[in-house]
Amino acid sequence: MTVRAAWLTNRGDTAGGQTRNDTRLAPLGTMTPAAELTTSPGAIPGSDPFALTATGPMTATLATGRAIIQGTEPQGAYPVAITADEPLVFADGDPANPRIDLVVLRVYDTAYDDSGQTLVAVEIIPGTPGAAPTAPSTPRGALALFRVQIAAGISAGTGGIGFAAATTDVRRYTAAVGGITPYSVAGAHRGQYRDNGTGLQRYTGTAWSGLATGLITWTKASLASGYGHNGNSNGDVRYRVIDLLGTRFVQWRGGMNVSYSGGNPRGSGRFLRSALPTTARPSSGLRTLPVACSSANSSIIAVKIDFHSNGTATLLSAAGDAPPWVSLHGVMYPL
Incomplete structure (x- = not known):
């Protein structure tokens, strides 16, 4: 498997159970909290996790990386990792209208959903074509990574997707508790720090205050x-x-x-x-x-x-x- 999760499957499950290698590769430890029992989801920073690279007119790959995906409060948070490039194949465009597809990293856990599956996967969630299309909502148990605009009538035969212009990066990041989150996360506790892209900020318990x-x-x-x-x-x-x-x-x-x-x-x-x-x-x-x-x-x-x-x-x-x-x-x- 190239998409792995820790604390998702048990020994004897169809998915095969959590291996030692899964545990070594997936991020462990307490990450940035969102509330008493929930974690701020996101990719683990380091170079360019989950980078999207075009490989053909309608195809791309999602690069390696690690992340935390928060389920519902009773579910907890899932540490996941991609250990080799994952291929992506986008469907041809609607004949009349453009659409926006969403690339996500998604956890299925049949103990908490009705999927009948226990696995983690990379998916493309197709948007609804329209004159002014909007991206589909991020499903529960998923982490949004990229939005990709699919023009009307586009296909490999018509030149395919211009990925550089069509792709919007929506990756968010998280860090270990007490660390500095390289993303404008919501404040969860007094003394929390974040880098909002222009400088370091500290959360006072009610508002973010710039340090410099x-x-x-x-x-x-x-x-x-x-x-x-x-x-x-x-x-x-x-x-x-x-x-x-x-x-x-x-x-x-x-x-x-x-x-x-x-x-x-x-x-x-x-x-x-x-x-x-x-x-x-x-x-x-x-x-x-x-x-x-x-x-x-x-x-x-x-x-x-x-x-x-x-x-x-x-x-x-x-x-x-x-x-x-x-x-x-x-x-x-x-x-």
Whole structure:
């Protein structure tokens, strides 16, 4: 067998019973809980479990991997594994309408369902053709892996499925209890962690709180006339927005060359060519911070910047001080 399960069959069953090899290959241990007696189902992370690869116009294979499939609460959770590529054959398209098929990993347990079977299998659940088709629901005791769009009239003779464009990855992942789930699972207990794709989050018992979630990655600022990047070789002026323990912050870095007009920074100190995006603006009022500056042409070694709620920013220096550059390294403020 290439699709195996642990804790599904007994010795003497038609399925042959659980072997030592089944137990070694299937994932064991307590996984991420969903409730008191249920487990958050999903694939076990590691490279690319259950990858779908096209092998022909209407055929593909499902690669090896391990997973947990949750049944009903009385059933418990089933640890399963695929140990060799599983072939998939998709039926030809409906003559008139497209459909969406669902690829699943499914457990049959006749002690809890009316299937009359005790096994785990890879299946394609065909969708219902329609002008605007929807994917079939995931059956009880199954883990959805991929949705595949089957165009109307498609077959091997007409070129088959364009798998790259037709396939939607719906795999979800799970981890051992106390581990970090690489998926946006629902919160089950205080102190639970997950990686939602942009950063690490902790569940407080009522909501997810970001530890260091990136909302806007490092972005090069567009500077107004009279201002330039890489002041004092400090690099380009960049900003990013992060969520840190539930509070949103803007961070800045880089150096900015500054020119003057009438003894004041050019353009009344408005050094940004365009306003910051809404998600990077103070919610109200100002955020005023000191920034290091050159001591050349200046009696001071710091000036200030006001960050405004309309997305603009103003560089301010005292009369008679005209430092040729300022450094934004270390500038950070809450929104």
